[in-house]
Amino acid sequence: MNITLPDGSIKTFDQPNVTARDVAKSIGEGLAKAALGAKVDGQLYDLDRPITQDAKVAIVTKPRLDKEGKTKGEHNPDALYLLRHSCAHVMAEAIQRLWPEALLAYGPPLDNGFYYDITLEKPISTDDFANIEAEMKKIVEENRPFTRYELPTDQGLKRLIAEDNKYKIDNAQRAIAGGANTLSWYVTGPLPTSDIRHQTSDIPRWEDLCQGPHVPSTGEIAAFKVMSVASSHWHGDVESDRFQRVYGTAFFSQADLDAYLEQLEQARQRDHRVIGSRLGLFAIDEMVGQGLILWKPKGAIIRQELQNFITGHLKRQGYQQVFTPHIGKLDLFRTSGHFPYYRESQYPPLIDHDHLTTIAKEGCTCAELANRLDKGEVDGYLLKPMNCPFHIKVFDSEKRSYRDMPIRLAEFGTVYRWEQSGELNGMTRVRGFTQDDAHLFVTEDQLDAEVAGCLDLVKIVFKTLGMDDYRVRVGLRDPGSDKYVGEPAQWDKAEAACKRAAETLGVPFTAEPGEAAFYGPKIDFVVKDVIGRSWQLGTVQVDYQLPNRFDLSYVGQDNRPHRPVMIHRAPFGSMERFVGCLIEHFGGAFPLWLSPEQVRVLPISDKFLAYSNKVLDALKQAGLRAAADESNERVNAKIKNAQEEKIPYMLVVGGKDEAAGSVSVRCRTRGDLGALPLEVFVTKAVEEVSTQGRATVSV
RNA sequence: GCCACCUUAGCUCAGUGGUAGAGCAAUGCUUUCGUAAAGCAUAGGUCGUGGGUUCAAAUCCCACAGGUGGCUCCA
Secondary structure: OEEEOOOOOEEEOOOOOEOHHHHHHHHOHHHHHHEEEEEEOOEEEEOOOOEOOOEEEEEEEOOOEOOOOOEOOOOOHHHHHHHHHHHHHHHHHHHHHHOOOOEEEEOOEEOOEEEEEEEOOOOOOHHHHHHHHHHHHHHHHHOOEEEEEEEEHHHHHHHHHHHOOHHHHHHHHHHHHOOOOEEEEEEEOOOOOOOHHHOOOOOOOEEEEOOOOOOOEHHHOOEEEEEEEEEEEHHHOOOOOEEEEEEEEEEOOHHHHHHHHHHHHHHHHHOHHHHHHHOOOEEOOOOOOOOOOEEOHHHHHHHHHHHHHHHHHHHHOOOEEOOOOOEEEHHHHHHHOHHHHOHHHOOOOEOOHHHHHHHHHOOOOHHHHHHHHHHOOOOOEEEOOOOHHHHHHHHOOOOOEHHHOOEEEEEEEEEEOOOOHHHOEOOOEOOEEEEEEEEEEEOHHHHHHHHHHHHHHHHHHHHHOOOOOEEEEEEEOOOOOOOOOOOHHHHHHHHHHHHHHHHOOOOOEEEEEOOOEOOEOEEEEEEEOOOOOEEEEEEEEEEOHHHHHOOOOEEOOOOOEEOOEEEEEEOOOEHHHHHHHHHHHHOOOOOOOOOOOOEEEEEOOHHHHHHHHHHHHHHHHOOOOEEEOOOOOOHHHHHHHHHHOOOOEEEEEOHHHHHHOEEEEEEOOOEEEEEEEHHHHHHHHHHHHHOOOOOOOOO
16 A cells, blocks of 8 residues: 655555554654644544555644743644544543533534533533543543544444434434445543453443544643533524533643633733723723713724725715715615514614504504514614615615716714624624715626725725735525525626625635625625634625615616616724724724824923923824823833823923923834934824824834 | 623722722822832722522622623624
């Protein structure tokens, strides 16, 4: 048998079944010792699983550790995958030792750890973690091998049915449906044998239906931690059985685990909710309501600057600004489809006084009221969940000619959605938010160019702010779902347009069925927050449906009515979510043009307050956002405060500066830059603001 | 909405049945200072809300509200 190694060299083995361990040994004893498994033709294998045909094999090894015990260089994702998958087994075994009635469902590795879904009457609480970890420690110290064995599918299923774990039976049936010829188990311990004389009952043993692969032995799991517990559902179906999902993580060394935990702690300090409150950017007040953001003055500056920035681009690209109300009649949203399709995620309708009194006198119950609202027998107003119906009505308010097209209507439109309470998150998932929204009414011919223009705008936003760590998702309809409006043929056209546009984008994208809006497919820009959660920011959506539903038309060159196509787009997405992500992106240290306070003057004592005021006036005259720290602190303390508040430039002023008409510039990132004539600093700072980023102040 | 956990001064937190604490911030006074924390003093609380148990509750129990992490959802 020929095994091709990563360097291209070929090793020939005589025996029919070679294992990765054999391959590793043939290369060197050291490699064999460090080996955990292998990539065989791209698929991860156990170290001792037979390789039955010629294959490309790369040995997966445990990492080398530096003198602090940390992994040298990058973590190897394959090695961590094996380790964490194995640790999930160890944790499941530990949980079953503590609660033998626990029923196991599914326990995969994740990017940063693993989880196991179990059913267990007793709620597992954070207080139980230490006990679980103690049992896990024992299992690791027992250093038992992970041993794979396989059964033909019929035999295997029979076993599972006898064991009466419907989740494992389901897993097996899915594997079989996916083409598996055998079912595999992993025993933590030696293989069970039918020969009773060889049973070594004093050696603990535990097994789990699992496709593997695993590290050779529990002893490889050098460091682990049970992180959290949450509820989850079987196949993600809320109607189905509920599991307790226990999360954990594992590393090849305690130092790696410690570093990871430290990194989590640092991420927590970057969290926009922490920074937002520390820097006084925004607040959420429970008396105002969950998920409703109060933009404090400093946060409002950031938002306003971003709005000004995008508005400048809109003017250049031929957009027209409009303003529309926050509420509209239910009929508007019945026509658009929002009310029937997404009723449960909207605030309930507002009904006028007289009407409410009348139906109350009739003894109308809440259920009846809801029913009548559905049927359209009772009218009311809806707090708008989207701006599009209003922009459609602006378009429809006059006769349109092909000569007018495309018509691009923009508004910073505030919308309200009844997000589930458990979903709310700081500024990134809220119930009231302002979209930097626009709707483009275009002819078929204009569609591609206009979508491209929208994508350009999104790219400009991300580039200007240095946010290059995003992914692009083309959200398509889920063919199996009935939540979409319109004809499949038009969906096909719209999806094709999105794909064409995505291909010209110049960045990789993924097509994801089921991620479309109810009226059309979309191209989304998705970024991750400090905790690793993904948030959709910019979005561009192609819509053939709403123009139909509102019977929109323009007069073509042929003097006949034609249906426009709509593009919905929001380069930021929502101001709330975008600023939330931006706070984390910059860690609160905004570039000069966005900083709420751009310059702080620090007089070294109150003898220099007069000069400090003169400097402050000059800064304000130049349009810079500046303040002076007139407190009774020493300059060191003033600097510390300003640094912690992430003020980009500090101007230390004392006797020398007063005499020379200069300021001693300290930069937030570059430290003391020395003295500059006041007017030179002002000019440079103003220039830096106008360039939206690059630091131009230097001495 | 579901599960677990959390809620004590503006912020970060200590306090597990017996008189509510610390650091930072705030305020006042002293100090007048040159690149990441001067000193002293003062003030600040119905311990999320409402019920219950107890001679006694921040502490134990119940409900509710808000928050955190997941799940589900996300036009």
